[in-house]
Amino acid sequence: MTLYYVLGITFVVFALIVTALGLTRDDFPPTPRAGRTVIIAGAVIAVVTFAVLVSSSHVEHPREEAAAEAAEKKEEAAGEQGGGGEAAKRAPQAGEKIAVVEKEYSIELPRTTFKAGDLTFDVRNEGKVPHDLAVEDGGNESKTPLIDGGGQESLVVDLKPGKYTLYCTVPGHEDLGMKKEVTVD
Numbered sequence: 618m619t620l621y622y623v624l625g626i627t628f629v630v631f632a633l634i635v636t637a638l639g640l641t642r643d644d645f646p647p648t649p650r651a652g653r654t655v656i657i658a659g660a661v662i663a664v665v666t667f668a669v670l671v672s673s674s675h676v677e678h679p680r681e682e683a684a685a686e687a688a689e690k691k692e693e694a695a696g697e698q699g700g701g702g703e704a705a706k707r708a709p710q711a712g713e714k715i716a717v718v719e720k721e722y723s724i725e726l727p728r729t730t731f732k733a734g735d736l737t738f739d740v741r742n743e744g745k746v747p748h749d750l751a752v753e754d755g756g757n758e759s760k761t762p763l764i765d766g767g768g769q770e771s772l773v774v775d776l777k778p779g780k781y782t783l784y785c786t787v788p789g790h791e792d793l794g795m796k797k798e799v800t801v802d
């Protein structure tokens with residue numbers, strides 16, 4: 618493809634030079650033989666350019682083709698995962714959904730008692746500074762990514778009956794009031 622461009626540009630430049638010479642100089646071409654040489658040279662460049670264009674036309678859009686191929690492979694890969702992939706995508710939606718609002722410096726919940734099992738905390742940060750929502754379950758801390766002001770993230774946990782504390786892990790925020798005792802039964 619690059620070769621085609623180089624040849625094409627060469628042909629255009631050649632044609633412009635010959636035209637300029639022909640228009641501005643009375644003695645161009647200086648001899649009939651030189652004139653024939655110019656015509657043959659022009660024809661050769663044109664033919665080679667056309668030949669390269671034809672031979673390279675099957676890879677005329679290499680970038681677009683590569684992108685289409687990549688998309689196809691991605692689709693195939695997704696297809697191979699089959700139902701499993703779909704189930705994994707749905708998993709975060711499973712169980713009870715609880716809308717949580719965080720700001721400086723509080724965590725608001727619609728209620729503080731939940732049924733044991735899958736729980737999805739949909740956390741909206743209505744504050745100005747980033748917050749997250751975490752819960753400690755048997756020594757393991759599960760938490761959302763840090764949520765910028767105005768942002769939203771979900772925390773999906775599978776909790777057994779017991780008492781838990783929901784809190785923000787940003788240093789100092791828990792002590793400033795970003796914690797909430799909840800009961801799972």
Ligand SMILES: [Cu+2]
Pocket residue numbers: 747748749785786787790795
């Ligand atoms: Cu916070």
